[in-house]
């Protein structure tokens with residue numbers, strides 16, 4: 348038989364499993380060494396893998412719920428089995444609480460580390476857009492790499508250079524160097540009614556195509572707009588960004604644009 352198996356979309360899974368036992372041994376050794384230093388404020392950065400898990404768990408458990416293991420595996424790009432064993436390791440290190448069949452939640456120590464990663468990610472994104480002139484649709488992937496490499500010293504310089512910003516180019520809150528990020532009350536654009544005025548605050552779908560679309564429509568964070576009409580029958584909302592032509596968006600797209608509504 349000469350049947351070729353097409354590469355399937357989950358081929359990333361197999362790559363992460365290459366390297367076998369030695370890889371695993373080395374990884375857990377490094378992890379133990381790193382994590383044993385966690386309580387000290389001057390500990391070296393945890394590994395890239397640990398940081399990515401903590402960040403994804405944090406993002407998935409927004410709203411105080413447990414992060415589902417299936418969603419976590421997809422977000423990190425591994426098999427559910429790999430995600431489960433990593434989460435158990437994080438639990439052993441007191442960075443997460445794992446509830447079998449229910450999900451995972453970060454401990455206080457895990458949350459602190461996750462917020463540091465998000466702070467680095469979001470400040471880097473803003474730096475790449477504002478200082479280096481990259482497009483907001485291309486900075487996420489760059490920040491994914493740089494967030495693990497940058498020193499605290501450079502990060503705080505970037506923060507000062509940018510004037511200690513509150514949000515990144517997509518409107519995501521930048522966690523402060525200590526403490527929790529402030530919560531902003533935002534409304535999905537779908538909940539706006541005709542004649543309402545508001546300002547775009549955050550775009551939750553950060554796929555490059557969607558960001559480019561939002562940009563073309565003049566609805567990037569900071570843009571002021573007025574709602575012209577809303578039609579549940581057509582499943583659409585028409586808004587007019589200031590000084591621009593009106594734009595009609597379907598509910599699916601409008602749901603991914605969070606706004607501050609003028610009271």
Ligand SMILES: [Zn+2]
Nearest residue numbers: 472515517519
């Ligand atoms: Zn962002």
